[in-house]
Amino acid sequence: MTNIVQHRRKLERSQNVKILASVIDWTVALYVVVPALVIGFFLYKDFIINISTSWIVHIPLVLFIVLLFIITRIGTIRTYLQRADRLFLIQNRKQMIRLKRAGLYWTLSKHLILLGSGLTLLAPIFIIVHHVTVLELFSLLLLLFATNFMKLLLQLKLRKWQQLVSTIFMCILGTVCFLYVHIIITSLIYLILLAYCTSYYNKHYIYSTKFFDQQVELDQAAFYKWQSLLFQIAPELRSQLVPKLKKPRLLWKNSKSMFRRSDYFIEELVCKTMLRQKQYRLGYLRFLLSGIGLIILVPAWAKIIMLGILYFTLRSMMQSVIQQILEHKIWSIFQVSNEQIHAASRRLLKGFVDLPLLCILIIFIISLVN
Amino acid sequence: MTIDINIHKGGYVEGEAIISNIQFQVNSGELVGLIGSNGAGKSTTLQAMMGVLPIVDGQVTIETYGYVPERPILYEYFTLWEHIDFYLRVTGKEDSLTKRAKDLLEIFHLDHKLHDYPTTFSKGMQQKVMLILAFLDKHSTYILDEPFMGLDPQAMRKLLTILEELKAQGAAILMSTHALDTAEKICDRFILIDHGRILQQGTLASLRLAVKQDKASLLDIFDTLLEENRHD
Numbered sequence: 001m002t003n004i005v006q007h008r009r010k011l012e013r014s015q016n017v018k019i020l021a022s023v024i025d026w027t028v029a030l031y032v033v034v035p036a037l038v039i040g041f042f043l044y045k046d047f048i049i050n051i052s053t054s055w056i057v058h059i060p061l062v063l064f065i066v067l068l069f070i071i072t073r074i075g076t077i078r079t080y081l082q083r084a085d086r087l088f089l090i091q092n093r094k095q096m097i098r099l100k101r102a103g104l105y106w107t108l109s110k111h112l113i114l115l116g117s118g119l120t121l122l123a124p125i126f127i128i129v130h131h132v133t134v135l136e137l138f139s140l141l142l143l144l145f146a147t148n149f150m151k152l153l154l155q156l157k158l159r160k161w162q163q164l165v166s167t168i169f170m171c172i173l174g175t176v177c178f179l180y181v182h183i184i185i186t187s188l189i190y191l192i193l194l195a196y197c198t199s200y201y202n203k204h205y206i207y208s209t210k211f212f213d214q215q216v217e218l219d220q221a222a223f224y225k226w227q228s229l230l231f232q233i234a235p236e237l238r239s240q241l242v243p244k245l246k247k248p249r250l251l252w253k254n255s256k257s258m259f260r261r262s263d264y265f266i267e268e269l270v271c272k273t274m275l276r277q278k279q280y281r282l283g284y285l286r287f288l289l290s291g292i293g294l295i296i297l298v299p300a301w302a303k304i305i306m307l308g309i310l311y312f313t314l315r316s317m318m319q320s321v322i323q324q325i326l327e328h329k330i331w332s333i334f335q336v337s338n339e340q341i342h343a344a345s346r347r348l349l350k351g352f353v354d355l356p357l358l359c360i361l362i363i364f365i366i367s368l369v370n
Numbered sequence: 371m372t373i374d375i376n377i378h379k380g381g382y383v384e385g386e387a388i389i390s391n392i393q394f395q396v397n398s399g400e401l402v403g404l405i406g407s408n409g410a411g412k413s414t415t416l417q418a419m420m421g422v423l424p425i426v427d428g429q430v431t432i433e434t435y436g437y438v439p440e441r442p443i444l445y446e447y448f449t450l451w452e453h454i455d456f457y458l459r460v461t462g463k464e465d466s467l468t469k470r471a472k473d474l475l476e477i478f479h480l481d482h483k484l485h486d487y488p489t490t491f492s493k494g495m496q497q498k499v500m501l502i503l504a505f506l507d508k509h510s511t512y513i514l515d516e517p518f519m520g521l522d523p524q525a526m527r528k529l530l531t532i533l534e535e536l537k538a539q540g541a542a543i544l545m546s547t548h549a550l551d552t553a554e555k556i557c558d559r560f561i562l563i564d565h566g567r568i569l570q571q572g573t574l575a576s577l578r579l580a581v582k583q584d585k586a587s588l589l590d591i592f593d594t595l596l597e598e599n600r601h602d
Contacts, residue, residue: 245487246486246490247449248485255450255484263459265456265459269445269447269448269456277447328445330443332422332437332443333457333500333503334460
């Protein structure tokens with residue numbers, strides 16, 4: 001059984017490495033990733049040394065705690081299940097249980113390590129600025145860990161609006177417990193919660209096969225997470241990207257043209273895809289907004305480097321999106337010429353990359369002049 | 371002549387021919403049925419004709435064509451009207467073809483689904499979208515790969531009417547199908563294919579003559595030819 005877990009994890013790892021290698025070659029690693037890591041280290045070091053005079057001292061502790069409860073999440077409890085397991089593995093209950101349990105332990109350990117690393121990086125803020133003890137930090141780790149596990153179980157059970165309400169409630173509860181309840185009582189409550197969540201998951205998701213399809217779907221999404229993020233999704237995954245809605249929900253929902261010019265049909269297809277395909281839309285916005293955020297945060301000398309990095313990453317991301325759209329089978333029905341494709345790609349890159357970056361550059365120059 | 375095919379060998383991998391010695395013509399105003407079992411090489415032949423088969427040794431002469439694929443090919447993030455509109459804009463005939471598009475939508479009862487994603491449609495409705503896209507513009511040639519798949523009887527009748535109209539207008543139509551009883555009624559000629567080779571081709575009368583059965587149906591003829599081919 002361990003072999004199946006190992007085999008499936010190895011498969012996933014090798015796939016992720018291939019994807020990463022297709023996006024980040026050694027030149028990108030040398031000129032972008034390594035400098036970013038070095039710059040990041042020195043920025044962090046400077047930040048810690050000057051922490052008592054930094055702007056961060058003005059942010060109240062409660063805000064940090066609330067933010068941590070909001071932004072940290074487990075994602076998916078891995079099961080390493082595949083669709084074909086319905087035919088074979090589902091009949092071997094013991095093996096199936098061991099596979100799912102291995103997935104649970106892996107997910108929880110990974111999340112604990114990530115949370116621990118995050119809190120370690122933030123520790124100077126908590127300890128130096130807000131005088132939080134190390135023991136309290138451990139208690140915060142337990143609170144976040146148990147809350148995230150609970151949130152994940154609620155996600156599997158509740159509707160969207162119920163999830164939102166429960167997330168807000170869990171966030172408030174965690175913050176209040178951490179700030180106002182004695183550390184031992186808080187830790188005990190959350191240990192009980194953690195034990196309850198584990199036993200609940202065991203009973204309903206590990207020992208039961210009632211949610212097999214849901215678990216496969218979630219695990220497949222986690223398996224292809226990096227592909228989705230880097231827009232290198234395998235063709236067989238396309239079916240999973242089919243919108244669940246019957247019709248567009250927002251903007252141009254009555255099939256109206258986006259552009260006045262009728263020869264901008266490829267641009268229209270790409271723009272509407274960006275608008276309607278959640279992963280493309282969020283991926284682009286995430287890149288752009290996190291880039292802008294970093295440009296605001298880093299010192300003036302690093303802003304230009306960040307701007308350059310943002311330009312190249314956003315450009316390669318958009319090129320990869322356009323390429324993926326152009327690989328769709330629909331082009332055997334819509335027969336367009338290579339010239340039309342090249343012209344459209346150029347215009348799209350101008351609109352999605354050059355224009356926003358130019359705006360950021362202008363704002364940056366204006367802020368420097370002022 | 372609108373379609374002239376002379377393929378010595380064709381396949382997906384070098385040295386592994388899926389089809390061989392495929393020779394036939396489809397003339398203007400003619401509807402020809404490409405008949406064969408599953409995996410006989412019908413779709414491979416059509417792919418070779420359209421120039422999308424990786425390895426083809428031979429000659430293919432074909433003019434611009436309307437195409438209905440074996441399985442509906444739709445874009446997940448375009449509504450039904452956006453599919454049609456895109457096609458119209460690519461061809462640059464928006465003004466002249468919009469009326470035709472609306473007529474076809476009405477004929478296939480899809481005019482109330484214009485702003486829905488066709489990927490959420492039933493199989494039959496998706497097939498209707500493919501038919502609309504194929505018949506929007508006038509072509510001299512049509513390649514139809516299993517056009518009856520998933521269609522309801524009403525839509526089938528409408529498709530037959532459209533095929534008759536296109537024939538009358540002089541189009542050359544090559545249709546791959548398993549619906550042998552329908553094919554028998556509407557096709558002018560048949561090409562029977564098995565294991566990537568043409569077993570026999572001709573009109574129903576000439577095929578009956580070939581198997582020496584006066585009143586044999588297309589299915590009977592096909593069965594007999596397959597049996598003979600297996601014994602050989």
